Amino acid sequence: MTAASSDEYVFPVVASPDDIDELGHVSNVVYVRWVQDAARAHSEAVGWDRSAYVRAGAVFVVRRHEIDYLAPVFLGDRIEVRTHVAKFGAATCERRTRLVRSSDSVEVARSVTSWAFVATATQRPARIPQEIRDVFPAALPRVSP
16 A cells, blocks of 8 residues: 555555456456545545544545446456545545556556545535645546556
C-alpha cells in the first residue's frame, strides 16, 4: 500500500479462490469490494481511520458506483488498485479508481465513485472539513489510454 504519485494511492490485491465466479474469473461484486477497500485504506493511510471519522461526527457513504470492466481477472492475478480523489463538492467527493494487472500493466477495470459526507447524528449531508480536503488533494482529470 503505497502512493504512486502525490495524488494516487496503490492498494495491492491478489485474486483468491473465494473471488472466482462460475465463469472462472473474478466476480463483479469483488471489484466493488476492492474499490471500497482501496478507498478505506487510502483514508487510513492519510490519517483518517474509523476513529478520526467518529471524532469528526461524520462518515463518507457511497452514493453511486460506476464500473467499467475491461479485461477478466483470474485466480492468483495480482492487481494494483490505484485510486485518487478527483474532485470535491461541499458535502460530496468523486473518487476515481483504476485496477491494473501487475504482470502486464493491463487496466482491467476503472471506476468512478460518488461519496457523500454524512453526519452520524442526523444522517444528513455535512460539509466536508478542510482538514479532509487537505489530505486528499484533488487531481487533474486523467485520460485513459
